[in-house]
Amino acid sequence: MSDNSAQTPNADLVSSAYSQALEVIAAVEPRVAEATRKELADQRSSLKLIASENYASPAVLLTMGTWFSDKYAEGTVGHRFYAACQNVDTIESLAAEHARELFGAEYAYVQPHSGIDANLTAYWAILAHRVEGPWLKNAGVKNMNDLSDADWEKLRHEFGNQRLLGMSLDAGGHLTHGFRPNISGKMFHQQQYGTNPETGLIDYDALRAKAKEFKPLILVAGYSAYPRRVNFAKMREIADEVGATLMVDMAHFAGLVAGKVFQGDEDPVPHAHIVTSTSHKSLRGPRGGFILSTEEYAPSVDRGCPMVLGGPLSHVMAAKAVAFAEARTPAFQTYSQNVADNAKSLAEGFLSRDAKLVTGGTDNHIVLLDVAKYGLTGRQAESALLDAGVVTNRNSVPNDPNGAWYTTGIRFGTPALTTRGFGHDEFDKVAELVVDVLSNTEAGVNKAGAPSKATYKLADGMADKVRGISAELLDKHPLYPGLELS
Ligand SMILES: *Cc1c(COP(=O)(O)O)cnc(C)c1O
Numbered sequence: 001m002s003d004n005s006a007q008t009p010n011a012d013l014v015s016s017a018y019s020q021a022l023e024v025i026a027a028v029e030p031r032v033a034e035a036t037r038k039e040l041a042d043q044r045s046s047l048k049l050i051a052s053e054n055y056a057s058p059a060v061l062l063t064m065g066t067w068f069s070d071k072y073a074e075g076t077v078g079h080r081f082y083a084a085c086q087n088v089d090t091i092e093s094l095a096a097e098h099a100r101e102l103f104g105a106e107y108a109y110v111q112p113h114s115g116i117d118a119n120l121t122a123y124w125a126i127l128a129h130r131v132e133g134p135w136l137k138n139a140g141v142k143n144m145n146d147l148s149d150a151d152w153e154k155l156r157h158e159f160g161n162q163r164l165l166g167m168s169l170d171a172g173g174h175l176t177h178g179f180r181p182n183i184s185g186k187m188f189h190q191q192q193y194g195t196n197p198e199t200g201l202i203d204y205d206a207l208r209a210k211a212k213e214f215k216p217l218i219l220v221a222g223y224s225a226y227p228r229r230v231n232f233a234k235m236r237e238i239a240d241e242v243g244a245t246l247m248v249d250m251a252h253f254a255g256l257v258a259g260k261v262f263q264g265d266e267d268p269v270p271h272a273h274i275v276t277s278t279s280h281k282s283l284r285g286p287r288g289g290f291i292l293s294t295e296e297y298a299p300s301v302d303r304g305c306p307m308v309l310g311g312p313l314s315h316v317m318a319a320k321a322v323a324f325a326e327a328r329t330p331a332f333q334t335y336s337q338n339v340a341d342n343a344k345s346l347a348e349g350f351l352s353r354d355a356k357l358v359t360g361g362t363d364n365h366i367v368l369l370d371v372a373k374y375g376l377t378g379r380q381a382e383s384a385l386l387d388a389g390v391v392t393n394r395n396s397v398p399n400d401p402n403g404a405w406y407t408t409g410i411r412f413g414t415p416a417l418t419t420r421g422f423g424h425d426e427f428d429k430v431a432e433l434v435v436d437v438l439s440n441t442e443a444g445v446n447k448a449g450a451p452s453k454a455t456y457k458l459a460d461g462m463a464d465k466v467r468g469i470s471a472e473l474l475d476k477h478p479l480y481p482g483l484e485l486s
Helices: 011-024 030-042 058-064 085-105 115-140 149-159 183-187 204-214 232-242 253-257 295-301 312-326 330-351 379-388 416-421 424-439 462-476
Strands: 108-109 165-166 190-193 219-221 244-249 274-279 289-292 368-372 394-397 409-413 442-443 451-458
Touching: 011 030, 011 058, 011 232, 030 190, 058 312, 085 253, 085 289, 085 312, 108 295, 115 149, 115 183, 115 232, 115 274, 115 289, 115 295, 165 204, 190 204, 219 232, 232 244, 253 330, 289 295, 330 368, 330 416, 330 424, 379 394, 379 409, 379 424, 379 442, 379 451, 416 424, 424 442, 424 462
Parallel strands: 165 190, 165 219, 219 244, 244 274
Antiparallel strands: 108 289, 274 289, 368 409, 394 409, 442 451
16 A cells, blocks of 8 residues: 555645635636646546656645745855845755755755756756866966956857767657757767667666767766666766766656665765756655755855756745655655556566567666557557546657657656555556557558558547546545545
8 A cells, every 4th residue: 555545634624725725816817726626637537657747745735835936035045145035045954954864965956946957057067166167276266257358268168068978868868968959969069878779778888988988077877768777886987987977867766766765876876976856756746856966066056046047936945845854754765665666567567468668677667668569659659548548658769760759659657646546456457458558549541541650540439448447546546535626
């Protein structure tokens, strides 16, 4: 049983808080109140398998709706560009303290607005620490403004000529890890590492060889669609061998780190110089980002706002403090272990029905299904599943023959439904429903009658049948049980 299958704490209070809040909103713009009600109903009635989504607690959600939103607080705790930040200082210090304790980090910066913002802030912190600092020292000046215009141009050139090595998008990396069209692929000379085409696993020897040849300033580890654990001790060894800063982006799997499912070599915090993350995925907090670092990098990380980031979202920082406090409880560790166990159940459910999985399984919270054997693209599979009330997202598989738009994979994640209390039997049923939908979907043709990568035909009656069975599962494990809007 999962920790969250019980009644929502303070369900009556939460019900009246939201009912009244919606009344206040409806008095100004009823359509917003209505869409907000409908969003809850929709989330309650769909099988959410999107690997990057979750359901935050009412305490976390309620914390975001306050007057902290009205406050400007550029700068850092005790060192603000704005007056009257004493209460923001309180909540930012609390969020950072909880983050340090939760992850065993030397330093925590909780201002980034999202995972992408955290990565951008981290990149500039590394450039400040490794390029700007030594440059200014060499030039014998303290401050960039003291450089001559000619020297400033030289320094700008240095910033723009650094190297970054990250995991490629189609191997499961993130856009911000050096994908060419992303800002990270433009601000750095970039190269990418992938996975072994046979096994689908990261090939550390190939990665080491590439790092030795390319000599990156930054080695980025972390992923959005890799269904396996990473050895961060080995990553650090490789970074040290080539003098790179190791940055780990744990946006997806932070909950498994917080919940102590990933320990030792699989815990990025003791091994990386800088760790970036979101707070809203497996960590189950508010939508946002944060950075953990060593003392060495802390002064550079602190310059995030206002040098890279806009003013901090104080209401969200307050919610991060609440979510990190929740993640420090034994119940969260149980939850995280359930997330990983449930991913195994889902993978076994697929394999026992002859489905093909990238890497042949999972040992984190992600399962990546290759849909080629059903004669479908990822896009067709995603749409057919959605018609049946199963919410997933299409995803590339390594060396995807259909490219990044149509793709050949469907990515599943267990964090959200585990929050609802789904366990082994429910995830096995989910695998059965998915295979049933895909086996009963045919690829369509375009207007000219040629095979299409987008259109499809789901067998008559399938959508209703699957929706009926999912509704039973969802009714057994309600979202926010006891929360009723009047
Ligand atoms: C989701 C994700 C991000 C981006 O997070 P946002 O909050 O959407 O900006 C960055 N890196 C990785 C690895 C992710 O999975």
